[in-house]
Amino acid sequence: MNRRRDQPRTPASVVGAWICCLVLCIYGGTQYVRLKNRQIQTQRQIERVRQDIDKLRYEMTGDGMRIDELLHHVKMTESLRANRSALQPVSSGVIEEVMPAADRVPRRGVAAAAP
Numbered sequence: 001m002n003r004r005r006d007q008p009r010t011p012a013s014v015v016g017a018w019i020c021c022l023v024l025c026i027y028g029g030t031q032y033v034r035l036k037n038r039q040i041q042t043q044r045q046i047e048r049v050r051q052d053i054d055k056l057r058y059e060m061t062g063d064g065m066r067i068d069e070l071l072h073h074v075k076m077t078e079s080l081r082a083n084r085s086a087l088q089p090v091s092s093g094v095i096e097e098v099m100p101a102a103d104r105v106p107r108r109g110v111a112a113a114a115p
Contacts, residue, residue, distance in 0.1 A: 069075065080087055 077089075
């Protein structure tokens with residue numbers, strides 16, 4: 001007749017322990033998801049920065065090539081002629097060295113601030 005008295009009862013401490021374990025597992029799972037999402041966001045930011053660096057290196061290479069092309073003395077001479085510049089070539093006999101290399105005194109740097 002009294003079947004309930006024959007069934008073993010679960011103590012409240014066991015139920016409380018199960019609830020604590022459940023709460024701990026839920027908290028751990030949510031923290032794992034948050035940290036994983038943060039890790040993915042950080043990886044995406046790093047990849048964007050790497051792409052920006054690669055793009056800037058590529059642009060620097062192009063700029064260096066353009067600078068070399070502009071500073072090429074034959075092309076510079078041709079462009080000056082094409083623009084009818086009044087500049088004339090200087091012969092090497094006219095060039096005078098102001099301070100010969102042997103007389104140079106190494107400078108001990110003192111920075112002067114320009115006003």
